[in-house]
Structures are given as C-alpha cells and as structure tokens.
Amino acid sequence: MAKKEKTIFVCQNCGYESPKWMGQCVCGKWNTMVEEKVVSISQYKKSPTITSSTKPLPIKEIKSGSYDRFDTHIEELNRVLGGGLVKGSLTLISGEPGIGKSTLILQASSIIAKEYGIVLYVSGEESEEQIKMRAERLNAIEDRLMIVSETNVDVIKEYINQLNPVLVIIDSIQTLFKPDLSSAPGSVSQVRECTNQIMYTAKTRDIPIFIVAHVTKTGELAGPRILEHLVDTVLHFTGERTQEFRVIRALKNRFGTTSEIGVFEMKEEGLVEVSNPSEIFLEGLTDTEGAIVISSLEGTRPLLLEVQALVAPTNLGFARRASIGIDINRLNLILAVLEKKVGVPLMNQDVYVNVVGGLKPEGTSSDLGVALAIYSSMRGLSIHTTTTIAIGEIGLTGELRPVSNIEKMIKEAGKMGFKKCILPKKSTKKIQLNESIQLVGANSLKEAIDYMFFEN
Known part of the structure; x- marks a missing residue:
C-alpha cells in the first residue's frame, strides 16, 4: 500500500501553517488556507561541506560593501537606493499595474549593460517580443542585455551560471515556480522557496538581483509577508496612472536611508527624472x-x-x-x-x-x-x-x-x-x-x- 503524502494548510496571506483547514486564519483573513504537500527535508540531514567561500574571516579583512555599487546613471533611483545598486543585493520593487516598474528597471538594466556587462532580464509575464517593443520605445537596446521568458527557477539559475551576468531582473516573483513543490506559482511555499533560491544565488555569486512584485487592491505587497524580510531593499512605486508623476520610496533599505524619495515624470520615451520636484x-x-x-x-x-x-x-x-x-x-x-x-x-x-x-x-x-x-x-x-x-x-x-x-x-x-x-x-x-x-x-x-x- 502506497504511503500517503503528508500535507498541511498554509495561509496565502501570512504564511501560517495548520494541520487542518481553517475558515479564518489567525491573521484574520477568511478562506486563505490552501493545502500544500510537505517537502522532505532528508536532504538537509547530510553533513555540511565547508568550502573556502564560507570560511570565517576577521571583520577587519572583510571588504566594505558601501563603495561597491553599480551607478545606474538615474540619479533619482540612486538617491533612493542609497548611492547605487549594491553588488550581491536583493531588491524588491512593487507597485500597482501600469505604474512604471518594468519601464524603470528596463531603463536601468540597459544602462548597466552598456557600462558594466551582461544583464539577464527574466520575464514570466511577457514574451521576448513584448519586451523588445518596450525597449525600442525607451531607446534601451543594448547588445549585452539578454532577454528570456522563463518561470522555472532551476532553469533560471542555470542561465545565470552560463552567462555570469552583472545584474539579473526577475519580472515577476509571483510567476516563478520550483518543480519539486506541488503548489501553484504565487503560493506561499513557491514564493518563499523561489526567493530563497534567488537570494542564495545573489549572495554566493555577488550579483545584484531586481525582483518585481505585485500589490493587492489595497496597495499592500501581494504574497506572504516573509518576502519583505528576505530581501535587502524594498522599493515602492506610487502615483496615479492617469497622472504623469511617479514617486518611488524605499520602505526598507539595508544599504541606505528609507527617508529619501525619487520623483519621475512618465512620458512617451519612458520615465524622466524630476530634479526639482518643488x-x-x-x-x-x-x-x-x-x-x-x-x-x-x-x-x-x-x-x-x-x-x-x-x-x-x-x-x-x-x-x-x-x-x-x-x-x-x-x-x-x-x-x-x-x-x-x-x-x-x-x-x-x-x-x-x-x-x-x-x-x-x-x-x-x-x-x-x-x-x-x-x-x-x-x-x-x-x-x-x-x-x-x-x-x-x-x-x-x-x-x-x-x-x-x-x-x-x-x-x-x-x-x-x-x-x-x-x-x-x-x-x-x-x-x-x-x-x-x-x-x-x-x-x-x-x-x-x-x-x-x-x-x-
């Protein structure tokens, strides 16, 4: 007789786990419990292998990351990030649909590709042709800007190993999935596991990674709250789609202040910086x-x-x-x-x-x-x-x-x-x-x- 797989119920709002289904979660939300299969952790019981990359070092010998940044040449974005994009950082950018998230990161990625090297743009929502059309409108065509439409996180990691890019864009995290998990993309377990995999890649290969995330109808970040805790920086776009002005603010920043804002104006050629907002x-x-x-x-x-x-x-x-x-x-x-x-x-x-x-x-x-x-x-x-x-x-x-x-x-x-x-x-x-x-x-x-x- 085949052994029955063990399952748990996970809240899609807060990540709370329960052995039984609950109509109302402890966070107060109704009908957010989804059944998910429990993944075996026997692979983690093996003795860890110590490599040179994980060797403890005296704090005086560790290089400071405060000066190791990529200049995006977008001053308003640099201001919010704290002076530029830190190598090995995981940055989450959120905002309502159509607010300009993909436009901004595509503009920044083309500049970094021109100045520093290969940039990998991974899209889980749009095809390569759609991104090409936007890039032509923004005048963001660069030879070293690589575009791929993929949602399998294991395949994405392999692309990163092959190309060794200086920057990776993930648009968006809710579309990624890991084949080992039975839950659907966008679920708590998928978002958590995919983010962990991406974060490990960013830290071990010293590659900055941009993650685009959706927001709910109330303007809050969609998905589990753990997503905000895993990343280094959380940027949030605000503004009305019917208006021209966009404001980007850092809700969390491990490499700078959270009180700075960046102001942009949406035009036909993309987001244009506003140097004098007053x-x-x-x-x-x-x-x-x-x-x-x-x-x-x-x-x-x-x-x-x-x-x-x-x-x-x-x-x-x-x-x-x-x-x-x-x-x-x-x-x-x-x-x-x-x-x-x-x-x-x-x-x-x-x-x-x-x-x-x-x-x-x-x-x-x-x-x-x-x-x-x-x-x-x-x-x-x-x-x-x-x-x-x-x-x-x-x-x-x-x-x-x-x-x-x-x-x-x-x-x-x-x-x-x-x-x-x-x-x-x-x-x-x-x-x-x-x-x-x-x-x-x-x-x-x-x-x-x-x-x-x-x-x-």
Whole structure:
C-alpha cells in the first residue's frame, strides 16, 4: 500500500501553517488556507561541506560593501537606493499595474549593460517580443542585455551560471515556480522557496538581483509577508496612472536611508527624472482661498507642496472629514484645535483636504499650513498663495512648535521666489538666512491666523 503524502494548510496571506483547514486564519483573513504537500527535508540531514567561500574571516579583512555599487546613471533611483545598486543585493520593487516598474528597471538594466556587462532580464509575464517593443520605445537596446521568458527557477539559475551576468531582473516573483513543490506559482511555499533560491544565488555569486512584485487592491505587497524580510531593499512605486508623476520610496533599505524619495515624470520615451520636484508640484499656483504652500523634508531634500482645503455645510446629518496626503488622525487633531482654541465652528461642516500631486508629506511640518487653508475656506478669505509659505507643528494647546531642519525648508522657499514665511516664533531665533524672505514668528495658531488674515 502506497504511503500517503503528508500535507498541511498554509495561509496565502501570512504564511501560517495548520494541520487542518481553517475558515479564518489567525491573521484574520477568511478562506486563505490552501493545502500544500510537505517537502522532505532528508536532504538537509547530510553533513555540511565547508568550502573556502564560507570560511570565517576577521571583520577587519572583510571588504566594505558601501563603495561597491553599480551607478545606474538615474540619479533619482540612486538617491533612493542609497548611492547605487549594491553588488550581491536583493531588491524588491512593487507597485500597482501600469505604474512604471518594468519601464524603470528596463531603463536601468540597459544602462548597466552598456557600462558594466551582461544583464539577464527574466520575464514570466511577457514574451521576448513584448519586451523588445518596450525597449525600442525607451531607446534601451543594448547588445549585452539578454532577454528570456522563463518561470522555472532551476532553469533560471542555470542561465545565470552560463552567462555570469552583472545584474539579473526577475519580472515577476509571483510567476516563478520550483518543480519539486506541488503548489501553484504565487503560493506561499513557491514564493518563499523561489526567493530563497534567488537570494542564495545573489549572495554566493555577488550579483545584484531586481525582483518585481505585485500589490493587492489595497496597495499592500501581494504574497506572504516573509518576502519583505528576505530581501535587502524594498522599493515602492506610487502615483496615479492617469497622472504623469511617479514617486518611488524605499520602505526598507539595508544599504541606505528609507527617508529619501525619487520623483519621475512618465512620458512617451519612458520615465524622466524630476530634479526639482518643488517646481513641478507648484505648477499652476494662484492666489485663492483654501490653498497654501507647505514644506516637507524628504530625506535630505526639502519639498514645497500645495495643500488645498474645502469646507462646506453638512447635508447628511453628520460632518464628513476626508483627506488625501494628510493623515486623517492628524487632520482631526487640527480641526479640534481650530474649534477649541480659535473658536471656528466645524461641527456641522464637511472638511476636505488634499495635497496636490499625490505626495504624502512626512512629519508634522504641514500642520500650520493645513489649519490656515481650512480657516481660509471656512471664512472665505483669500491667501497670498504665490508668495506665502507656512511651516510649523500645532500642539493640543494651540501653540506652534518648532520642526527639525526648518532652515533647509526656508532656503528652498527663498529659491522658489516666496517672500514670506509664517513659522513658530521659537524657530526665528535660530535661523540665519541670506535669502530675501520675511520671517513671521507666531507663538500660537491664533496669532498666525490673526497675522495672515487681519493684519495685512
């Protein structure tokens, strides 16, 4: 009698394993348990073979990887990666379909093929002809850029051994499979095992590998959460397909900071770098009510953004608060301070706030600008949007609190032609600027409102 194969049930969302099927996993998701065969681990019981590549070395003799990088010649991508593509690194890039993931890595791979050597582009979703058509449109045709349509991870490893490329692109990880596993491509066990195989190849052969991954409808990375833990760097593309601008951000980076962003503009010839994002985000700026310019520090680069607010009477019986770009909890805090400390009646008013361009500013430096925009819309008072910028954090008592690196933000505002900056009074004593921009300090939100709307 044949021996029955042992199986387990694995959650496709979190990777939880159970001997029996469960309707709801421990992560809270329903109907995500899939039956998978248990792979024998007898092959791992053999005595390990010690090779010279795994010989322990003194830490002083180990070469630092901080200077061993490939220059992609795409400055915005280099900025997010921390200075370039580290050899032997495993980089995951995710984003919604059509956002520009394949376009960016194809542009980068053609440059690296031209500068450094053979690049292997493995596609599990598109044919070689489709990739060739995109490469012609992007002017990314290089002799040393090798294209193959393959999903078997063992075959891909053999191609890497034969070609010995300087860079490998996997598009996408959800299409790969290992024949030893009975589960379908994209399952937890397949994604985990294929990623482990690719990571081992990257580390042992010192080859940087780019992995493209899908996202869910909610914008989260599809597949098991272990995928994010295995890779060295996680890059995420954001932006609307109907808009031209794309923002790439590092959610995880073992070789650099995670606070930097890269800004691109989608054109017919591909993704074009935006070296001065503030100028792009402030296009079409006019003096009007409910709009003001704020500043946010993204990594080492200050950005100027336009925030718009609309306050309208409630018709549904309860006030609605909606926000794009500003954290909704932060918005509720600002509204509470406006109502309690300034006396603005917002209980029966719908409030809508939007950061133009789709970018989400980091930190609390946008608090003052959001509050002034809401007050402007509520009272119907115009703001000198083209000449005035507001920077500052709002406390629960209504006071204005300083924010870090405010001097960099004001310098950027001066370069962009702004004439006046409203900021916390405590910050004015520490700032030494040569720009011809007037600094207006305020101790509280009420003082800032009085100056903005009633003293000019």
